[in-house]
Amino acid sequence: MLHRYLDSMSLVQEFGRPPLFFTITCNSNWPEIKEYLAPGEEVQNRPDLVVRVFKAKLSILHDRIMKDKIFGEVASMVHVVEF
Incomplete structure (x- = not known):
């Protein structure tokens, strides 16, 4: 599969308006975060842990969409992570 990196306007021109948009x-309070906090430690003191768990969950979602095709065949996909 040929991967092409296009900006969002180029994607719309080539593939049309996206049929799906969602936010994660x-x-x-995810258990994967809570279980690795030391006693008395607060989540805001562990941005490394939060980012690692979020990245893992995002990777799983990406694989489900692209490899498992849970929404059908994918022509293009864009994701943005904001802090």
Whole structure:
């Protein structure tokens, strides 16, 4: 598969308007985060842990979309991570 890196306007011109748009946010109460906090430690003191867990979950979602095709065949995909 040939991967081409295009900006969002180029993607719309080539593939049309996206049929799906969704947002995923990080939840500081996820068990994967809570279990690695030291006693008395607060989530805001461990941005490294929060980012690592979020990245893992995002990678799983990406694989489900692209490899497992949970939404069908994918012509293009764009994701943006904001802090």
